[in-house]
């Protein structure tokens with residue numbers, strides 16, 4: 001899967017967000033550092049970026065639509081010395097690319113000024129929101145993130161911290177929250193641990209982020225996961241840790257798709273190297289496959305690690321059969337039908353000399369609607385491939401996600417309509433094969449601690465909202 005205006009409009013899964021937070025024992029230009037952290041997390045959200053920081057007794061914020069560089073650069077021409085701040089990158093999931101839904105959200109309420117950035121999806125948001133609206137609350141955005149702020153504002157608990165803990169007890173689903181209140185940084189991960197969240201330190205600073213790649217950028221050390229159900233309270237470089245009180249123990253449910261596709265390959269997620277996990281998925285895929293071919297190629301960049309593993313396990317040479325134009329980026333232009341047709345050609349280019357006359361195994365991470373795959377197969381055939389075998393390093397996607405990932409409706413998912421042979425016919429491939437769920441689970445440690453609902457339909461947290 002890869003991002004372009006064409007694919008994002010048609011055939012990719014979207015992550016909702018990435019978050020980063022920094023606390024310092026001295027006044028430094030925190031917004032500038034947040035910019036670098038967000039830049040490392042750009043793959044987690046490309047439609048808006050924002051930051052909020054505590055300066056001279058107030059919370060200041062800036063949000064804009066677009067990629068991190070275009071959204072934030074001009075704001076950072078001035079210095080903003082302060083001790084604490086949070087940042088956010090986002091995909092808009094409500095269709096429109098609304099600035100109102102960009103984060104961090106900043107409010108002033110009975111508990112003082114609060115800034116909030118969220119990665120995830122609150123699965124009981126509709127019923128909580130309806131109750132609040134019935135009681136007179138006015139929501140400014142359609143994002144479920146605002147809900148937590150309403151709950152905090154209405155809490156009768158005497159302090160912000162106690163109100164936050166009380167309100168976290170009311171919400172269900174997947175969340176990593178970063179908050180700024182009163183020159184403190186709060187970082188919370190839901191008790192199931194759906195989304196990754198890590199913390200690390202460097203001289204004079206504490207850093208929290210969605211992925212380790214953002215901390216590596218700062219050469220942070222002592223990096224560890226924020227534990228599921230853990231809340232950190234950071235002031236300067238002092239880190240306080242407490243576990244959220246739970247009525248009953250929560251089952252771990254790490255999103256397995258973070259390892260398959262969402263996270264950056266150089267990150268460590270759920271204590272596992274993302275690249276090594278993907279490589280292993282490719283190896284497992286090869287071991288359960290009998291097809292004979294001359295070369296293995298990846299759909300760059302999403303299939304790179306799995307293709308490496310497939311090649312190593314099968315003994316079939318790895319070639320670079322496709323190059324990717326990295327300069328395309330996202331745009332908000334609505335493509336015409338003609339441009340939609342040539343969208344993949346703008347993004348991916350076959351290397352004819354590597355492909356011509358060859359039996360080709362092409363490896364990607366997953367298949368959503370199948371529209372992009374069909375165009376890739378056509379590109380390879382036009383470049384002279386004798387056979388094209390598509391291999392996916394994940395099982396067929398058949399169910400929606402209620403924990404923060406935007407998956408098309410069941411009717412749109414190609415694997416709900418067709419078996420692999422039918423998919424091969426539809427996309428004009430010689431064969432299509434998926435990694436089985438059992439083999440995928442062999443690629444992670446503690447498979448019982450993962451969510452795989454989009455493959456299996458087994459939802460680790462009850463879903464109340466029909467889709």
Ligand code: SF4
Pocket residue numbers: 194254255256257258400401402403404405451452453454455
């Ligand atoms: S349903 Fe799929 S995408 Fe959603 S959290 Fe579970 S594994 Fe991740």
